[in-house]
Amino acid sequence: xxxxxxxxxxxxxxxxxxxxxxxxxxxxxxxxxxxxxxxxxxxxxxxxxxxxxxxxxxxxxxxxxxxxxxxxxxxxxxxxxxxxxxxxxxxxxxxxxxxxxxxxxxxx
Amino acid sequence: xxxxxxxxxxxxxxxxxxxxxxxxxxxxxxxxxxxxxxxxxxxxxxxxxxxxxxxxxxxxxxxxxxxxxxxxxxxxxxxxxxxxxxxxxxxxxxxxxxxxxxxxxxxxxxxxxxxxxx
Numbered sequence: 001x002x003x004x005x006x007x008x009x010x011x012x013x014x015x016x017x018x019x020x021x022x023x024x025x026x027x028x029x030x031x032x033x034x035x036x037x038x039x040x041x042x043x044x045x046x047x048x049x050x051x052x053x054x055x056x057x058x059x060x061x062x063x064x065x066x067x068x069x070x071x072x073x074x075x076x077x078x079x080x081x082x083x084x085x086x087x088x089x090x091x092x093x094x095x096x097x098x099x100x101x102x103x104x105x106x107x108x
Numbered sequence: 109x110x111x112x113x114x115x116x117x118x119x120x121x122x123x124x125x126x127x128x129x130x131x132x133x134x135x136x137x138x139x140x141x142x143x144x145x146x147x148x149x150x151x152x153x154x155x156x157x158x159x160x161x162x163x164x165x166x167x168x169x170x171x172x173x174x175x176x177x178x179x180x181x182x183x184x185x186x187x188x189x190x191x192x193x194x195x196x197x198x199x200x201x202x203x204x205x206x207x208x209x210x211x212x213x214x215x216x217x218x219x220x221x222x223x224x225x226x
Contacts (some may be wrong), residue, residue, distance in 0.1 A: 054214065088153075090210065097211060
């Protein structure tokens, strides 16, 4: 089955840039989607189709995808960005949704 | 208001059954694939199942295939998850989610907690 690998945690100082990776075999050939989940809340769609933002999502959040790694980039990090972040793809070979293990972003 | 509201969670013994419901409002439910996604306590997201707009196609995660059944009633704007032969490892918050443009989730409910324990 297809596996998405995320670092368990990433730490960043306020105002700096955070980058969260999502690794998978030839993930660049798939569409990657990202979700933000704050404690006690449901996930929220953050990025879809690698780099598109739903309405209401700040431009500080961006995505890229190439080769074996997709990346979520959060610019000018704020305390309110502290959350868990998940990447997701569709494995068309077996009609399965796949989530990465999640990355906890800590704002120092 | 566009929203999804889950219900039906609770405490159930191992080997037991439970039926979850998800009420959709504010959008044309019959136009969308729908899904269930779960999250065990302190763990990450795990996809459970998808169902096509007319119910003609259903896909399941490996850990629930053969035990869980996803269904829908478009006349009632409702999604369901019948869970049989429940195990302790099925303990999780179960989220109902709308699938957009194949395959990402653009709308989530608040979730309902299922606890499997004796």
